Amino acid sequence: MPYFRRTDATTFEPTAQVGGAWNTAEQHVAPTFGLLAHLVEADRVARGRDDLVVTRLSYDIWGTYPLATMTTAVRVLRPGRGVELVEAEMTCGGRRSVTLRAWLAAPADSSGVAAGAPAAVPGPLDVSAWDPTTDWPGGFVASIEVRRSLAEPGRGTVWVRTDVPLLDDEEVSPLARTAGLLDVANGMSVRADPRKVAFPNLDLGAHLHRQPDGDWLGLDTSVTFGAGGAGLTSAVLHDTTGAFGSLAQSLVVRPLS
Template sequence: MPAPHARSPWSPDMLHGRLLGGLAARALEERYAEPGLHFARLTVDLFRNSPLLPVAVETSLVRDGRRIRVADAVLSTDQGPIGRVTAVLLRQGEQPEGDQSILTPAWDEHPPTDAPVVAPEGWQPPFDLWRVTEWGEPGPGRVWMRETHPLVDDEPVTPVVRAALAADFASPLANVGTSGLGFINADYTLTLARLPEGELIGVEATGHLSASGVATGQVTMHDAAGPFGFCLVTAVANPIARLSR
C-alpha cells in the first residue's frame, strides 16, 4: 500500500505520477540491466490518475540486439492499467574522437549547503527541494532535489531510479506560469548520457511552448559534476485545479 507521502499535489487521494516512473525503472533495471548496457531512455506514459492503491508492475522484453535492448513495463492497480514505460538500453563503447559542435554547458549553480525549502502549508514534497529561482518567475526555473524516502521498503534508491523520480519535476518546472501551474503532464521522456552521481539532482527548465491548452516543455538534468541528461514532457491544461505559487 502506498505510504501517505505518495500522494500527489493535485489531490490528497491521488497517487503521485513520479512514482510510476520510479517503480517501472526499478523493475526494468532489476530484470534487464547488465554491465555495459546503459539506460539511455525512459519514456513514461501516464494513462490515468490513480487513487492511493497498490501498484503492480509487469515487464516484457521487446527487442534484444547486440547494441540495443528495449523493454516495456505496464503499471496497474485493481482498477486497471494506469501507465506504461519503455526503456532503451544501449551498449557502451569507445567514445568517438574529436569535439562536438555543440555541448550543453554546466550550470553555474553550486550544490546547496543550506536547509531545503519547507512549504508553509498544504502539500509537502516527499523529497528535499531547494528552489534556486522563485516559483513561476520569468526565466529558466532551477531547483536542486534529493530523495528522502526509499521507493520500496528499505531498498536503496539506485541512480537510474533517482533520475526517473526527479524527471517528473520537469513538468511543473517547465510549464509553470506567473499565475501558477495550469498544466498537468501526460508523459515524460528522460534521456541519459550517463547516470547521475551522488544524491543531489539539479533540474533546469530550458524550454516551454503551449497553444490551445496543450504544452510541451524541456529541462536539463544536472548533478554536482555537470549535466547528464534531458527530459521532455507533454501536458494538458487542467481547468479543475491550478497549483498556486
C-alpha cells in the same frame, strides 16, 4: 517511511509519502517513474544483461490512480546483443496507469570524441532553498528538498533531492533514484499559479548521454504554454558534475475559473 513497500514479486503498496499534488487522494506520478526504472534495471540483471545501461526513459501516463495496490510487469520488446527495448507497466485499481519504454545499450569508449554537453549551472549550494509546499500540497512534495533560482515565471534552475527511500530494504541505483524525481520539472518552475491554471503532464521523455550520479538532480527548466490548450516543459538534466541529459513533458493547459 519509503515511497513504496514491495508485497510480492510484482505488487507494491504506496505509502502516504506518495500523495499527489493535483489531488492528495491520488498518487504523485514521480515515485512511480523511479519504481518502473528500478524494475527495468532489476530485470536486466536477472536476465544477465547488466552489460547494458539505460539511455532513454519514455513514460506515458494513462490517467490518475489512487493510493492503492499496484501491479507491475516487465517484458523485452526488442532483444539484442548491443541494444534492447524494454517495457515496464504499472496497473492500479484494475486500470493501466503508467507505461515505461526504455532503450538500453552496451557502453563503449567514446571519450576521444566526447563533446557538446550544455554548460554547468550553479550548484545546489549556490542556489537558495525554497519550500515547494508554498505552491503544492501532498505527501510527495513535502518529502523533497528543493533549491531554486527563477529568472522569470516558467524559467529557472532547480535542484531537488530526497532522503526518502524508493523501497524498503531494497537497493536502487542512482538512475532509478533520479528517475523518481524527474517529474518535478513541471512543478518547480511554474509559469502560472496551479491554483489558477491546471497544467498536468501526459508523459515524460528523458534522453541520457551519460548515467547520473549523486543525490542531487538539477533541472534547467523552461515552461511554455501555447494558446490552444497545450504546453511543454523541457529541461536540461544535471548532477553536481554537469549535464547528463534532457527531458520533455507534454502538458494539458486549462485555466481554472
